[in-house]
Amino acid sequence: MSKLVCKRCVLDSDIPGIEINKESGLCHFCETYVPLSLQEKEEYLKRIEGLFKKYSGTGNYDVIFALSGGKDSSYTLYKLKKDYPFLKILAVQFDNGFTSDYAVINAKKMCEITGCDYFKLSMENEVLYDLFRKAAESYDAFPKFAKYRASDICNICISVIKQKLIEQAIIQKAPFIVFAFTAGQSPNPIINLSANFIQWSRNLFEKQLQKIGVEDRGEQFIIKNEVIKNIGEPAPSILHPLCLWEYSEDKVLETVIGLGWKPPELNDSNSTNCTLNSFACYNHLEKYGFHPYAFDIAGLVRSGEMPRGEGLEKLHQELSEPLIEEAAEKLEVKVNNPKKILLKI
Known part of the structure; x- marks a missing residue:
């Protein structure tokens, strides 16, 4: 059978698990897709603002922010601080051993502009190279849906980032963790975590690491169990404000370049x-x-x-x-x- 491409998005029938309805010409994701309405987005933004006002000042930082130094995270940090200037933010940049020089320069520049604290999370290059080598050599290390969302290498890297940002949030008693995910990447603007879920996710990632041949006995990549024991209530929440804002790649680039992003x-x-x-x-x-x-x-x-x-x-x-x-x-x-x-x- 010849390849069919969804008429609305870009998925095609050659991708495992993707079905294209011959009558509608749509993939099953597009057929069931219901976007957030403008009113729903506004309601979510009001909820987020209310959460910020309620919990800001309760920890060393209000927000632990995932700052890659790329365009989306740079833009999100800028707009977050512009819309909520009272937030005390710790921007964490994970140096995975392949972070470009420009990304580091841009990350520090955005922190300087926004008045946020900058923290570079680093590990030994050889340790990271071994991690990514084993991810590259693995096959089906992640569940099917995760494999469809990103490469095995990116799934490993993103998982390390999430684990260590949650760890930082617990240590700093920060009520919120913010990622720069678009609506296409994460449809859930607010994710409330719990101590049980954090422990479960830590154990799950540990098993995934073991599946590719990595024994993280020193807890470099996973949340330290000792840290989880000290988690307060409520547990940190993960927020994705970028998925609620009007977004276009051109607008994002225009904004950050205008701020000095290279x-x-x-x-x-x-x-x-x-x-x-x-x-x-x-x-x-x-x-x-x-x-x-x-x-x-x-x-x-x-x-x-x-x-x-x-x-x-x-x-x-x-x-x-x-x-x-x-x-x-x-x-x-x-x-x-x-x-x-x-x-x-």
Whole structure:
């Protein structure tokens, strides 16, 4: 059967688990998609403002913010502080060993502009290289849905970030953790955590690490059990305000560049901060046969945050061979003819 592409988003029938209705021409995600209305978004924003006012000042920081130094996180930090100037924010940048120099410069610049504290979470490069090497060599390390949302390497990296930001929130007694996820990436603006859920997520990630051959006995990647024991009530909540704001990539770039954010010299259409991303995409394509950004881009297109043509173009843009080879050399893994993989996209 020839490949069918959803008429609304960018998902196609060659992706495992994707069904396209021949009559409507839509994938099952688009057929059941109900976006938040403008009124619902406004109600969520009022709830978030109420939470900020109620719980700000109760800890060392009000917000632990995930700052990659990329355009979306830089914009979100700026707008968050602009809309809620009373918030005391600790911006945490995880240096995964592949963070671009521009990302660090941009992250520090945005903290300087917004008056937020900056914390760089670092680990030994060799430890991180071993982690990502094992993720690259793994197969089906994550549940199907997670595998569809991101590459194995990105899933590992994102999980470490989430674990360590929750850990920081508990240590700093911060009531909120904020990520710069768009509506296409996270449809849930407010996620209330609990001590039991945090413990469960920690144990689950520990098992996923073990599945790829990583024993995190020193709790470098997972939340330290000793920290969880000291969790207060209520537990931190995760907020995604960017998914409630009007969003366009052009507007975001225009805003942050106007503030002094420097566009990176990375030949990567899907990342403005990480030099590992092209290799992670290549590795995912080689293992599973579809682009790891397909679901994220489909979500952006479906929610109206990205034109469909632009989404299709992003999925078919060539990955950076120099970045793939550079990352492969650091990870000490073999690259099997990246040009062949690129032609399959």
